[in-house]
Amino acid sequence: MGDISGHQPGKSFRHCPGCGAESLAERPDRSVLCSGCGFHYYFNPAAAVAGIIEDDLGRLLLTVRAHDPRKGTLDLPGGFVDFSESAEDALRREVREELNLNVLHCDYFGSFPNTYVFDRITYRTLDLAFTCTIESFDPMALSDEIESTLIVPPSEIELDCIGFDSIRNILFRYLNSRSLLPPCTLL
Template sequence: MVYYQNVAAAVAVIIEKEGNILFTVRNREPKLGMLDLPGGFTDPDESAEETCARELKEELNLELQPENFQYFKSQPNNYLYKGIPYKTEDLIFTAKLPDSREIILEESEIQEIKWIPKREINIQDIGFESLQNAIKSYLEKNK
């Protein structure tokens, strides 16, 4: 038997408004208390854009349609959960937040949100290396 460790697909969404990027603060392991981007794992039979829409609804009570998400880049990730390492492929998207949207947190997953000015982002405060790399690329591209 040959065992192939296939990667799990996950998404993260970069939302920028007035020079600030929306970060969540993780309310569970892995990376409890560290900065994260809204997102999560893709369900079976779901597109990455549908995952973005579902996760933003679940985590922040934001209703955006799949066509509101623009692909930015992908990054491999190591997701250590309960001592088991999972390999993921994080698909990073961007989205614009309409002014009228009220954010309501899913507190079982998120401690708080932080709008951090791009120039004040400390990459080391971001929990996952894949998202650190994605934010570095985003900041470089959007100077």
């Protein structure tokens, strides 16, 4: 596989994974079809989750990414959904793995498309956001994916420092829903 343009997923394979021939044709329905062996593959977005976690004072927990993509930028806890896993279970697992925190309750907030480049491959994802209640911040311990955390009053979040479009859009909608955006904020 080579570099995938986010808008041209059909460019991701040069040789057919079925027969090895250079006989793949990109089709207009996000798929590639091999004229030799009939291998037919559809590109679909991957599911991911993100957690909006507030403390007792209504401040939001943000993470600083320790690795690429977007190393050093602000993020929300979360990650990819595993096979046969619900989004809610993925959220609980990711929050536990990244921060050692236990999610007691989560409410669906919305879905936000994203583009995620890793090892020269561009993945298209659909990030499912949840507002979360956690048991306690006391056991917090960071995995090596997280450089540090910030606990920030929502009105002080710098949307320009958020690494991914989906996370910025989640926070934009969240702040907007609570009437916390300055009137001149445009994305």
